Structure formats: structure tokens, C-alpha cells
Amino acid sequence: MxxxxxxxxxxxxxxxxxxxxxxxxxxxxxxxxxxxxxxxxxxxxxTKFKAYTQRYTEDTVLTQNHATGHVGEFFFTHWKDGGTTTLDLKINGEFSVEWTEGGYNYVGGPGWHYGDENRVIAYRFDADSGANYITLYGWGYDKDMPKDDPAHLVEYYILQRWITDPTNNGDAGISFESNGVEYITYRTIREEKPSINSTSTFYQYWSKPLTQRELGKEYQIVFADHVKAWEQSGWILPDMNNFDASDDPTYQVMAVEVFNPAYDGVGAGKVWDAGIK
Incomplete structure (x- = not known):
């Protein structure tokens, strides 16, 4: 730490x-x-965060609307504004998200309670019934920057699988290669939306690969390459290692996100630190 x-x-x-x-x-x-x-x-x-539940020492299932905590050594986030989506977590990093159709948004998965530029994230997905995004997902936050500058709070995505293209209305940055995969960077803005720091206006940074990752295979995400590519695009990621925000720490997780799902589904896999497995 x-x-x-x-x-x-x-x-x-x-x-x-x-x-x-x-x-x-x-x-x-x-x-x-x-x-x-x-x-x-x-x-x-x-524990200052209301949604933080506890450090579980055994496998657990989350069903509430907003929960964060630890299962074994893994931090998790589980957030929805409706629906009956559940997050099933194992202490070894295995997890599954099951969702039902409806008009709501969900994002959740396991990882770490802070982002680390030098972390190499390893994962495998075995099931995906059509999640909008399968993604490395996290936040950066600088409480000392002006709140009217969207760059003070950044939600970032390194997409791996998707059915929705989030970049249609975004600003394109650069193309780059990381770990044999070619990505393109994009930036979008969210105005007065839920965040780790209450309702805020903030940027979203995206890395989108040219081809989607396959199920059943192990992959690695070299996070430093994406931070560098966003910087080369002119977009700086604020502090990823703090407890300054009001609602959650600046976590980094392998997430499943669904919104307004038209049918029931499941996303399942495993995540680990590539240097620790």
C-alpha cells in the first residue's frame, strides 16, 4: 500500500x-x-464510506443497490439504480454478475481500492450474455482542482468487450499498441451525473481496442500504457490513490456494466494481479 x-x-x-x-x-x-x-x-x-460493508473472509453474494468492501484481498464495487442484479464474489478473484431485464444501470466487479499506474491486471472471462461493457474500470480524483473543471474527476474505461459504442460522441485521441493489442483513446464528458464524489460533472477516458477479447482466454492489461496514451492525447488522470471523494475510494476493478438490459444475462470470470498470481 x-x-x-x-x-x-x-x-x-x-x-x-x-x-x-x-x-x-x-x-x-x-x-x-x-x-x-x-x-x-x-x-x-x-469505513468512512456509507456503502462500505466489511472485509469478508469467505465467498459472498451482493444484492443491495450500493455496496463496496473486500472479499479476501480483493476490493469490490457493486452499484445499481434499480433492477435485481447480483454480484457473486469468491476470495480467489472469481466472480459472476447476473442481471435481469429492465430500465436501470449496473456496474460492478472485483479489483483494488486504489488505482496503481504500475499494475498489470490479468483476467479471464468465461461467460458474457451481452453486457454493455466488460472493462477495466476506475476513477481518479483531485479535490484541490476547481470543481468546475471536469478534469478534477475522471472515470476511466479500458474496454475488452462491448455491445454499445461509447465513443460516438467523444473526442478521439491517439492510436497506440499495448501488449500486442491496438487501441484508440477517446474522451467524453458527463454532466451532473452520479460519481464517487456525489453528483458531479467529470470526464470519461476510454481506451477501445480494434477487436474484442475472446471468452475463455487469459489476457493482461498493462495499465501504464493507457495512462501514457491518455497523457499523449492531452488528458491527465488525477490522483488514483486517495480517500478524498465523498462516496467511494478511487478504486480500480474489472467490471461488468449493463444498462437498460433487454433480457436476463450473466458475465463471469476471474481477475488477479499479474505479478502476484
Missing amino acids: KASHLRTGALALSFSMLWACSGQNDTEAQAQQRLEPVVDQSATKI
Whole structure:
């Protein structure tokens, strides 16, 4: 976990320790520190979000409208504004999303509670009944940028499979190759829509491959290549490693998204960090 996760809590802890140790020599201060319990600051801070449920140690199924948390070592997001979509999560990164027809939007899947530019994401999809998007999905947020600048909050997608073309009304950027796959970048804007920071106006960055990924095969997404391509398009991704937003952390997940589905369906697969499997 990066040091920026510990900003507020660690600073407060540091100041209190300096005050408490002001009358001690170094040996006494070090002994006192060893007796202090170690606090997981990230676990403390992540509970500030109302949707965060808990850290599950066993496989679980999510059915509520908005839930985030951890299953084993994987963070998950599960968000819908209607319908009866469920997210079935295993502690080893396997998951399935089952949806029913209706007029609503859903997005969810497992991953990590922060984005990491150096992460290589590995995945395999075994079922897809027609999700609008199968995608690496996440957010960046900079609370210090002006809120009227859409670049302060960015929702990003690295598409792998889709039935809806999200780029028709977007600004095209550049074409580039990553891990043997050719992509094109696009940018769109969302005005006063739900986000990890309440209702906001924000940009969406897209990487769309020329061909869709097949089911039943393992793939890797080299995230750094996409961050670089967005930058070369003139689009900077804000901080992906913070708890500053109001509703969720700046997570990064392998997601299934459906909206206004015309029929029932399922998307199922597995995700893992390519450097850890």
C-alpha cells in the first residue's frame, strides 16, 4: 500500500507521538513506540464510506443497490439504480454478475481500492450474455482542482468487450499498441451525473481496442500504457490513490456494466494481479 493512503491518520499519529515523547530520551521513546498497537490506517479510513460493508473472509453474494468492501484481498464495487442484479464474489478473484431485464444501470466487479499506474491486471472471462461493457474500470480524483473543471474527476474505461459504442460522441485521441493489442483513446464528458464524489460533472477516458477479447482466454492489461496514451492525447488522470471523494475510494476493478438490459444475462470470470498470481 502506498504512503499516500496514510496521509491524514499518519500525520495525526506522528504529531501526537512527538508531543508524548517530548520528555523522553530516544531509547525510551523507541520502547514506547514498540508497545503501541499498530493501526491499519487504510482500514480505518475506508469505513468512512456509507456503502462500505466489511472485509469478508469467505465467498459472498451482493444484492443491495450500493455496496463496496473486500472479499479476501480483493476490493469490490457493486452499484445499481434499480433492477435485481447480483454480484457473486469468491476470495480467489472469481466472480459472476447476473442481471435481469429492465430500465436501470449496473456496474460492478472485483479489483483494488486504489488505482496503481504500475499494475498489470490479468483476467479471464468465461461467460458474457451481452453486457454493455466488460472493462477495466476506475476513477481518479483531485479535490484541490476547481470543481468546475471536469478534469478534477475522471472515470476511466479500458474496454475488452462491448455491445454499445461509447465513443460516438467523444473526442478521439491517439492510436497506440499495448501488449500486442491496438487501441484508440477517446474522451467524453458527463454532466451532473452520479460519481464517487456525489453528483458531479467529470470526464470519461476510454481506451477501445480494434477487436474484442475472446471468452475463455487469459489476457493482461498493462495499465501504464493507457495512462501514457491518455497523457499523449492531452488528458491527465488525477490522483488514483486517495480517500478524498465523498462516496467511494478511487478504486480500480474489472467490471461488468449493463444498462437498460433487454433480457436476463450473466458475465463471469476471474481477475488477479499479474505479478502476484
